[in-house]
Amino acid sequence: MTDFSAPKAAVQFRTAAFLQSASAVENAPSDQGWEVAFAGRSNSGKSSAINTLTSQGKLARTSRTPGRTQLINFFALSDSQRLVDLPGYGFAKVPLAVKKKWNQQLERYLQRRESLRGLVMLMDIRHPLTDADKQMLGWAISASMPVHILLTKADKLKRGPAQSTLLSVREALAEHAELVSVQLFSSLKRKGVEELGTKINLWLTDDSVIDDLPEINADD
Ligand SMILES: Nc1nc2c(ncn2[C@@H]2O[C@H](COP(=O)(O)OP(=O)(O)OP(=O)(O)O)[C@@H](O)[C@H]2O)c(=O)[nH]1
Ligand SMILES: [Mg+2]
Structure with a gap:
């Protein structure tokens, strides 16, 4: 995607590559x-x-068996994303006991991870906003x-x-609309992929990055 009229450090999703797995937040790549x-x-x-x-079918492992992803998996989009x-x-x-430990880690990760710019929260459309989802949302909101x-x-x-x-999910979260947005998504039908990409682009690029870019379009 080359758009010279609007120089932005657009995220290159296709170039994502596995970076590392971590069994605990402490073992994450440097912050x-x-x-x-x-x-x-x-x-x-x-x-x-x-x-x-x-657009990489096998980058992250998927499974019919719930609880498959036990590790935190990091994927690099660039040196800094x-x-x-x-x-x-x-x-x-x-x-x-394992659940409690993991909950503590999630909460800490949300509160302390400096590089974390946003959280994509996934809920099966057939049963959204479970108690566990609400707890997670609560942590995110209290960590701004x-x-x-x-x-x-x-x-x-x-x-x-x-x-x-x-x-109805938007309505339930209306009081947090400044922090929380909601969309439909289907991996099967590739529905909502652009909307998600736009959001992540917004989070992973910011003014300082844009300012650092070489002026490739100084004429207009
Ligand atoms: N119909 C349909 N099935 C999907 C969709 N996305 C994922 N699935 C299926 O749901 C199951 C779980 O998907 P995963 O992506 O492995 O879910 P996960 O959240 O990573 O699961 P854990 O790693 O266990 O936490 C798999 O059988 C997927 O094929 C979708 O958009 N539509
Ligand atoms: Mg998984």
Whole structure:
């Protein structure tokens, strides 16, 4: 995508490459640059969404078995931009002690990770805003972390019901509209990919980056 009329450090999603896995937040790559994390319940479609966004079918591992992604997986978009696939929460078969530990880590990651610019939260459109989702949202909001919600697997509902779920989730979160946005998404149908890409672009590029760019279009 070359757009010389509007010089921006547009994110190159297709060039995403696996960077590293971490078993705990402490083992994450150094906290520099910018990153966007994907969070959601097990099986909500996080890994699939990352693959769809990057047009790389096998970048993040997907599975029919919930709880598949146990590690935090970091993908590099550039030297200073990353996507993060977080382990799913709310998986019934995980022991309580493990769940508690992971919840603590998620909360800490949201509060302390300097490079984290925004959180993409995924919810299966057929059961959005579960208790676990609300808890996660609460942490993000109290950390003033921008959140973009994907109502995933939108292909599972007809257009009317999908649209009304979108409106009702927006309405439920209306008081946080400055921090929280919501859209429909389907990896299967590649629906909502552009909207998601635009949001992430906004988070992963900022004025200082744009100012640092060489003036490739100084004439106009
Ligand atoms: N119909 C439909 N199925 C989807 C979509 N996105 C993901 N799935 C399916 O949902 C299942 C889980 O997808 P994943 O992307 O592995 O989910 P995840 O959130 O990464 O799961 P964990 O890593 O276990 O937390 C897989 O069987 C996917 O094929 C979608 O847009 N539409
Ligand atoms: Mg996964």
